[in-house]
Amino acid sequence: MTSISYRGSTLFNALPRYVRDKECSSVDQFKRVLDRFLTSVPDQPKIPHYSIRALSNSIPDQLALMRADGNFMDSPPHDTLYPVPFTGEG
Secondary structure, three states: OOOHHHHHHHHHHHOOHHHHOOOOOOHHHHHHHHHHHHOOOOOOOOOOOOOOOOOOOOHHHHHHHHHHHOOOOOOOOOOOOOOOOOOOOO
16 A cells, blocks of 8 residues: 555554654654654665665665664663753744
């Protein structure tokens, strides 16, 4: 399926619990938490004559590989990631 209701929920559910369950007072605050997490996910686009270990460069596939390798943490890796202070900017 390619609908946003299917892909969106699959993508959201693939995120670690500390990102999914973070209580944010704004969309911008959630986006900062998500952006900080996404910096830890490898970006490995397919390039001719090079291979990647994940099935694709999609977030769920990259997170599945991180879980299989033992590199996926379901809690923040350090204190600066969680909580993210809300600055009131929008």
